[in-house]
Amino acid sequence: MNPRSFVVGDFKFDTDADWERGTKADIAAVIDKGANVFGGSSLMPGWGGTLSSSEIADLVTYIQSLKE
DSSP states (O other): OOOOOSSSSOOOOOSSSSSOSSOHHHHHHHHHHBGGGGTSOTTSBOOTTTSOHHHHHHHHHHHHHTTO
C-alpha cells in the first residue's frame, strides 16, 4: 500500500463536521488520534501520546506545504 499523495487530490477527512476537509484542525486531529477514528486506515496510528501539541502543529504546517 502506498502512502496518500498530498500533491494531487484533496485531504480525505473532515474531523470536525465543518464541511471542510483538510483544515489545520482536521489534519491535527488525524495526527493526534489516528486515521481509523475518522473512518480511515488503522495503518495511521495516533501520535498524540508521542508528539507534543507544538510538534503536531509543526507537522500540520509541513503537510499543508506539500500541497503548495
